[in-house]
Amino acid sequence: MKKNEERVGVVVGLGSNGEGILKEDGMVVFVPFALVGEKIRYRVLKVTSKCAYGKVLEVLTPAEIRVRANCPVFTKCGGCNLQHVKYFNQLKIKEDIIANCFKKIAGLSVDVKPAVKGDDEFRYRNKLQLPVQETSNGTVIGFYAENSHRVVQIDDCLINAPWTANVIKAFKTYFEEFNIKGYNELDKSGDVREITVKEVKGNLIVTAVVLNENIRGTDRLIYILKEQLKYTFSLYLNVNNTDTNVVYGEKFILLYGSPDYTGEMLGIKYKIGVRSFMQVNNSVCCKLYSAVRDAVDADDDTVVIDAYSGAGLMTALLAKNAKKAIGIEIIPEAVKCADDLALKNNLQNKICNHLGKCEDILPNLVKEEREKNSKICVVLDPPRKGCAISVIKALIDNDIDKIVYVSCLPSTLARDVGLLVGSLDVIDGEIKKVADYKPRYEVSLVRPYDMFANTKHVETLVCLTKIKDIIGEDAGSALADI
Ligand SMILES: C[S@@+](CC[C@H](N)C(=O)[O-])C[C@H]1O[C@@H](n2cnc3c(N)ncnc32)[C@H](O)[C@@H]1O
Structure with a gap:
């Protein structure tokens, strides 16, 4: 088996990340987005002494559990690895993954x-984290591609709450008006590294993670967010100029709205602030x-x-x-x-x-x-x-x-x-x-x-x-x- 080789094979198992497993030439080959029983044409991307990794080029005989994924960046962004599987079977796959791990x-x-x-298979997430990257094609807001630091541009996300598209649109407008740059990992330059949003009972906590707290145009950003969002919201700046993958720096500055919001679940009233963990x-x-x-x-x-x-x-x-x-x-x-x-x-x-x-x-x-x-x-x-x-x-x-x-x-x-x-x-x-x-x-x-x-x-x-x-x-x- 050689790198870049194109091959045809049948998926015989399921990996712990939901990827297909083929056994060929005495090798285990991991191929994401391939399902058990499928005959696929795939390209070998990497060969190590223990295993190989491939990419599906064509599904020749689709599994009965395969469905068409509706997201335009499906397989490109690192998010929905199982959107091509009927929902009932996604659950079965997860049950198997857990049993196999044990x-x-x-x-x-x-x-x-x-x-x-849960109640919804789509639009269920109440929490969003969008890296902002400066590239040769301009400023990109989106999600990281799987196992990479390359941000894939998105305009919406089908598993995230309905306000996602409005948040992205608002920040795009602000970036254009004030010539705000995304983060450049190579020379550590730029203005905004990440945008994060949490929804607590219909209230949004929006945070722009910035390199410098004196970022321009924040009054206008508040105005644009008010125009775009039909929700009560808060806007925080978080200052992070460290050279790490940690999302937030130590300093949060509340620019607009309430510092935290209250919700209720199972008879317990709770409060969520900008840094509190909440289930998605x-x-x-x-x-x-x-x-x-x-x-x-x-x-x-x-x-x-x-x-x-x-x-x-x-x-x-x-x-x-x-x-x-x-x-x-x-x-x-x-x-x-x-x-x-x-x-x-x-x-x-x-x-x-x-x-x-x-x-x-x-x-x-x-x-x-x-x-x-x-x-x-x-x-x-x-x-x-x-x-x-x-x-x-x-x-x-x-x-x-x-x-x-x-x-x-x-x-x-x-x-x-x-x-x-x-x-x-x-x-x-x-x-x-x-x-x-x-x-x-x-x-x-x-x-x-x-x-x-x-x-x-x-x-x-x-x-x-x-x-x-x-x-x-x-x-x-x-x-x-x-
Ligand atoms: C998966 S969350 C669970 C939070 C909570 N049980 C809930 O359901 O909302 C894990 C929590 O552990 C906290 N945490 C991470 N490492 C920790 C550690 N070493 N000691 C104590 N807490 C930690 C995180 O800040 C986070 O709030």
């Missing part, structure tokens, strides 16, 4: 329940949070530790039925929102929010609470990289009865669950499968929540219940010595 990464056979879907799909979020509440099943004796708690909505929801709920979150503004939320919902006596890293705070906290209380449930909702080893180790060491894990990346979820259950361990500094192990936890629930329809991403809810008869026996793992 099997391959953690050596665990789990029963993945049918995925829960309200209808799925609502279903997920109520499932978390049911899985935790707290009573007056239960202490719930909500690790990676964001703006505290889930903490408050869990506090309602519990003795108390304790949030841990790294972003100061989100913790402030969480404290306000506790007050607003009259739960201040039942909620305690800690600012800092879970890896630093959780180990001592779990130990202290364990000593004082008989029933502890820990909820984990980490970012994509999953939990730190110190977090996993603290849960194991303190015999936590129930762990409810919400994950946005099946591979790190499978790794962390494997470590908790005992099918994985840290051996000589590396995570390895353990041949003979006594499971510490039963994986009592694995259910996908399709927070990100049409994309390869999926949210998964996992419930782990302590297997009682081995409490206290589990001292022998290398993990226990870290």
Whole structure:
């Protein structure tokens, strides 16, 4: 197999990113946008010692589950990797991806329940992030192409909220009127790097990430946004002149509107500010949070530790039925929102929010609470990289009865669950499968929540219940010595 070679083959499997897998010349070939059973003509783009990567040129025999994608930049922007698949089958693909991750990464056979879907397959996102790039063809607003730093121009996005096209139009007008330039990664020049928008109950928080806070024409930008948007909105500048991929710099300047907005979900009033994390799909979020509440099943004796708690909505929801709920979150503004939320919902006596890293705070906290209380449930909702080893180790060491894990990346979820259950361990500094192990936890629930329809991403809810008869026996793992 050679680079640039054109070949014909049949897709025999599905990769963890939803891509097709072919097995040819003793090689595994990954081809995005190809479906199992399809005969395709493809070009080989890259060959390594272990595998190859290809690009579909023509689908010769389309799968029954294939549909025509409506987006003009489908396959070009890095967003909707599954828009060419019937929605029902997208859910099946995600269920398979999760089961495969558990099997391959953690050596665990789990029963993945049918995925829960949201109200809408399109126009569901309440959050938008648009890089702005200066190119030889002018200023481009859009999304990054897959695995690249090249921005693909877009005018709208079918999975984003209906205000997307208006936001882009408003910024394009402003850029043209004031000769505003996008970011040039090579010489670090330009005016605007990113535009981000969050919708909280019909109110938009718009942020222009700029290199210099004295950017021209912002009064006019407010005026154009007022003309274009039929929503209440706030406009922030965020100053980021660092040479990193991190979206926001430290300094936010509110130019117009309210600093934050209030919403309500499952009877909890919450506040979202410019930096607070919020789930991207309200209808799925609502279903997920109520499932978390049911899985935790707290009573007056239960202490719930909500690790990676964001703006505290889930903490408050869990506090309602519990003795108390304790949030841990790294972003100061989100913790402030969480404290306000506790007050607003009259739960201040039942909620305690800690600012800092879970890896630093959780180990001592779990130990202290364990000593004082008989029933502890820990909820984990980490970012994509999953939990730190110190977090996993603290849960194991303190015999936590129930762990409810919400994950946005099946591979790190499978790794962390494997470590908790005992099918994985840290051996000589590396995570390895353990041949003979006594499971510490039963994986009592694995259910996908399709927070990100049409994309390869999926949210998964996992419930782990302590297997009682081995409490206290589990001292022998290398993990226990870290
Ligand atoms: C996937 S979000 C979950 C937020 C919240 N549970 C919710 O549903 O809105 C992950 C959160 O973890 C926070 N975070 C990231 N790394 C962290 C760390 N090391 N320690 C504590 N919080 C962290 C992020 O700021 C973010 O708010």
